[in-house]
Amino acid sequence: MSPLWEHHGRVNQAMTVDHSMPVLVVDDYNTMIRIIRNLLKQLGFQDIDDASDGSAALEKMRLRKYGLVISDWNMEPMTGYELLREVRADPNLTEIPFIMVTAESKTENVIAAKRAGVSNYIVKPFNAETLRNKIDSVFLRADAVEA
Numbered sequence: 001m002s003p004l005w006e007h008h009g010r011v012n013q014a015m016t017v018d019h020s021m022p023v024l025v026v027d028d029y030n031t032m033i034r035i036i037r038n039l040l041k042q043l044g045f046q047d048i049d050d051a052s053d054g055s056a057a058l059e060k061m062r063l064r065k066y067g068l069v070i071s072d073w074n075m076e077p078m079t080g081y082e083l084l085r086e087v088r089a090d091p092n093l094t095e096i097p098f099i100m101v102t103a104e105s106k107t108e109n110v111i112a113a114k115r116a117g118v119s120n121y122i123v124k125p126f127n128a129e130t131l132r133n134k135i136d137s138v139f140l141r142a143d144a145v146e147a
Contacts, residue, residue: 017139019044021067026050026057026083027101028075036070036101042128043135054078058086061093068135073102073109081113088117097138101126 023045025036033050040048049066051057055078057071069087071080078086080100087093097119102109105123113121119138122130 017135018067020047021045022047022049022064023068023070024049024051024057024060024066026052026054026069026071026075026080028052028072032072032101036131039128039131040070043132054080054083054086057083061087061096066096068097068099068138070099070101073100073104073113081109081116084113084116084118099134099138 023040025033025040025048027033027036027050030052037048037050049060049064051060053075054071057069058078060066061069069083071083073080080102084098084100087096087098094117098117099120099122100113100118101122101124103124110121120134122134
């Protein structure tokens with residue numbers, strides 16, 4: 001059985017992302033959650049959940065299938081990097097697209113995230129256009145691989 005997010009029609013015939021899919025935003029800073037939520041709404045997403053750290057996110061992800069996870073790197077007690085590793089190790093979650101958000105653009109962090117299976121990487125600060133481009137590249141690349 002394929003993951004549920006495939007059934008959300010990630011990319012329609014016009015090669016646009018399906019904005020009806022559920023998105024999980026993970027950040028321990030409430031203001032950042034609000035900012036990302038507002039940016040996602042500007043892009044047309046409506047079904048947006050949030051979690052305050054990696055542990056809370058994992059709990060939510062085990063209860064509901066998300067089409068996309070956008071997670072901060074620096075959180076306590078479970079970081080976004082640790083969350084990513086847990087997600088990629090779980091056969092029920094491994095296929096979920098995962099975008100990492102961080103204030104640091106350290107090369108070693110980017111490399112570590114790529115090795116752990118991150119779908120894309122965004123350095124703060126960013127705007128709606130940057131977020132749209134990162135989301136589009138994740139889903140259009142996934143669609144091209146499946147074709």
